[in-house]
Amino acid sequence: MPLNPIVAASKTEIPTRGIIAMSTNGVPAYNALEGGSTNAVEPDASSFIQDAKFWYGHADRRNAWHFHNPHLGKESPSSDELIGYALDGFPIYGPLSDTSGIDACNGIQTNGQYQYHVQTIEQVDAALEYCNGNSPETNWNYVLGCYSGALDETDITNSDTYQIPEDCVLDNTESEENTEIEPPYSPTPTSSARNLTVNEKLMKVIGIPMILLSILNTL
Secondary structure, rough: OOOOOOOOEEOOOOOOEEEEEOOOOEEEEEEEEEOEEEOOOOOOOHHHHHHHHHHOOOOOOOOEEEEEOOOOOOOOOOOOOOEEEEOOOOOOEOOOOOOOOOOOOOOOEEOOOOEEEEEOOHHHOOOOOOEOOOOEEEOOOOOOOOEEEEOOOOOOOOOOOOOOOOOOOOOOOOOOOOOOOOOOOOOOOOOOOOOOOHHHHHHHHOOOHHHHHHHHHHO
16 A cells, blocks of 8 residues: 555545455454445344454454454544554544544545544444445445545555565664564573473473373373
């Protein structure tokens, strides 16, 4: 996603499936449309999937954790709390008590900067259809109603195969040359150290009495 997002000349519809934003804790956020075209945030009694509504998220069939709930992993986010970034690069904040100033994408200009605010369950009309006619705006705009920003620099890739650009510098480093991550401290055994047996390790870690281990070993 772009580091310096810009508002586009036209709005773009958010994907009906998959990631639409990234929360600040690194978990992706999806829109409100669940499998079977049901409402993930406010499922009715007949919906096959019921656990997508929670603020802490749920896993899909591939065990990939994600959010549908607009809190994006926060139990009660405030309106000035940064909770994520949309894929167009603009920041996402907690819900406003007064939504009269936000646009159809959930965006608003604040101090000269464009930003999104999620909407609470009470602020979204779940009785409406997901689609808003031929408009790029969606009616179930809990997280986003659409993208206001340009998506030219947005690219969704697999983290298993993505190569970090050579000009990237890790946090708290002075230059590109100092990018090696030090391994965690691991003490070097002394010459008097010896390998523990399995039984001794169990006694050391979880405190199983040796007499009980002897009984288990005979089973």
